[in-house]
Amino acid sequence: MTKGNRLLHTMLRVRDLEKSMDFYCTHLGMTLLRRTEHPEGRFTLAFLGYGAESDHTVLELTHNWDRTEAYDLGDAFGHIAIGVQDIYSVCEALEAQGIEVPRKPGPMKHGTTVIAFVRDPDGYMIEFIER
Structure with a gap:
């Protein structure tokens, strides 16, 4: 069952995608690996990391276009x-x-x-x- 398994990414929902990408890329040194727009679902995905997705775990930032209020970060994360x-x-x-x-x-x-x-x-x- 576990042969060949690998952790691929962690996803965070963000309010301001550009501000978050700036934080992770400019300040933490990650690279934008890919970005996809999904107009039908009204969201954008940005994948960032320190290496290619083929052999590194990366960070997925999800921006829901219609979200204006802050997300509840919860107490489990x-x-x-x-x-x-x-x-x-x-x-x-x-x-x-x-x-x-x-x-x-x-x-x-x-x-x-x-x-x-x-x-x-x-x-x-x-x-x-x-x-």
């Missing part, structure tokens, strides 16, 4: 995690660009792994893990 080389420099650069870093870099409470959290334009938490 936690975060998306991204491995980074120098977490202190990454967070310092993002803060200089006006990105909120609610959890500054440092060791996690019950371990030695160095982590930090930033917030995307829709309020989703992005965890950085120093690798």
